[in-house]
Amino acid sequence: MSRKTILHMLTPLRQMSPFDVNMALDAGYDATIPYTGVELSDVGNLVQDAIFSRPPDAGVATGIFIAGKDALLALDMVEAARSAMVPPFEISVFADPAGSFTTAAAMVAKVEKALAKHHGRDLRDTNIAIFGATGVVGYCTAVITAEHGANVTLVGHDGVERVNSIAATIKQRFNVTVETADGSTEENKQKVLAQAQVVLAAAKAGVQVISAAQLGEAGKLLVAADVNAVPPAGIEGVKVNANGDPIDATRAVALGPLSIGNVKYKTQAGLFQQMIQATKPVIFDFRDAFTLARDLAK
Numbered sequence: 001m002s003r004k005t006i007l008h009m010l011t012p013l014r015q016m017s018p019f020d021v022n023m024a025l026d027a028g029y030d031a032t033i034p035y036t037g038v039e040l041s042d043v044g045n046l047v048q049d050a051i052f053s054r055p056p057d058a059g060v061a062t063g064i065f066i067a068g069k070d071a072l073l074a075l076d077m078v079e080a081a082r083s084a085m086v087p088p089f090e091i092s093v094f095a096d097p098a099g100s101f102t103t104a105a106a107m108v109a110k111v112e113k114a115l116a117k118h119h120g121r122d123l124r125d126t127n128i129a130i131f132g133a134t135g136v137v138g139y140c141t142a143v144i145t146a147e148h149g150a151n152v153t154l155v156g157h158d159g160v161e162r163v164n165s166i167a168a169t170i171k172q173r174f175n176v177t178v179e180t181a182d183g184s185t186e187e188n189k190q191k192v193l194a195q196a197q198v199v200l201a202a203a204k205a206g207v208q209v210i211s212a213a214q215l216g217e218a219g220k221l222l223v224a225a226d227v228n229a230v231p232p233a234g235i236e237g238v239k240v241n242a243n244g245d246p247i248d249a250t251r252a253v254a255l256g257p258l259s260i261g262n263v264k265y266k267t268q269a270g271l272f273q274q275m276i277q278a279t280k281p282v283i284f285d286f287r288d289a290f291t292l293a294r295d296l297a298k
């Protein structure tokens with residue numbers, strides 16, 4: 001018997017993201033149901049409510065999506081959902097808070113491809129500076145790149161205190177070390193850029209964090225990537241659809257938000273489709289997003 005595919009979409013915020021609802025329905029779910037204001041302690045009960053209402057063989061047609069704007073809370077919710085399963089009553093789970101897991105995965109996959117294609121190297125031992133590092137996309141980008149051997153620096157736009165605390169949570173949770181830097185003045189940013197081989201801009205939409213002049217003086221730069229699609233660009237001069245375009249006066253190439261967004265979109269859609277088509281329940285976080293984004297990035 002063909003079962004309806006149902007996606008229960010949980011967020012700790014006041015509203016579920018229409019972006020995620022559209023993505024899930026377009027990927028093929030028959031029904032998506034938003035649950036807002038969900039706390040970590042609610043997740044177990046919601047999952048058990050979902051698993052026991054359908055026979056075990058329908059578990060694979062039942063999904064939980066975890067949204068919000070906090071990577072660690074989303075990962076804690078994934079663990080709470082995992083612990084609430086009562087085999088053989090199990091369902092699929094996918095976390096992508098504020099699109100950050102798929103966006104970070106897409107940005108890093110595109111950077112990895114550009115490093116290989118234009119500079120014959122990979123992420124390992126590459127100096128990566130992340131601007132917008134206190135945001136959820138920046139956080140996840142830091143974890144993925146550090147887990148793949150890069151020398152990662154979180155650049156704090158308001159000093160080092162907050163990025164130091166984020167670096168400590170990354171060490172505790174993922175056992176990888178990331179450095180921090182004060183990016184609160186133009187002079188300090190320039191010092192970071194002087195050492196960076198890859199610059200990733202994950203700052204708030206519509207905020208320019210790096211000028212073209214600063215980029216021009218980044219002597220070791222190989223790749224600059226920007227995920228902000230709202231003018232002005234996060235990195236001045238990086239066009240929205242840049243896809244390995246040369247950057248003036250450097251040997252670096254640029255990646256813009258629409259070429260990264262194209263892989264992000266396909267990654268999120270692809271993970272929903274994998275959930276729908278799976279023969280056994282699956283659990284996806286940013287690592288699965290990065291695996292798929294690597295296949296999709298060109």
Ligand SMILES: NC(=O)c1ccc[n+]([C@@H]2O[C@H](COP(=O)([O-])OP(=O)(O)OC[C@H]3O[C@@H](n4cnc5c(N)ncnc54)[C@H](OP(=O)(O)O)[C@@H]3O)[C@@H](O)[C@H]2O)c1
Pocket residue numbers: 098099100103131132133134135136137138157158202203204205206207209227228229257258260261262264
């Ligand atoms: N291309 C795509 O497919 C795609 C998909 C999803 C998201 N995005 C974009 O990805 C970016 C990051 O998303 P997010 O959800 O992590 O964003 P966010 O939470 O709004 O902010 C990201 C970072 O920007 C910082 N910031 C705020 N004002 C700043 C300023 N004046 N100067 C420097 N940094 C500043 C924030 O610092 P505080 O912590 O102090 O606020 C935070 O570190 C956004 O531009 C978003 O539009 C792109």
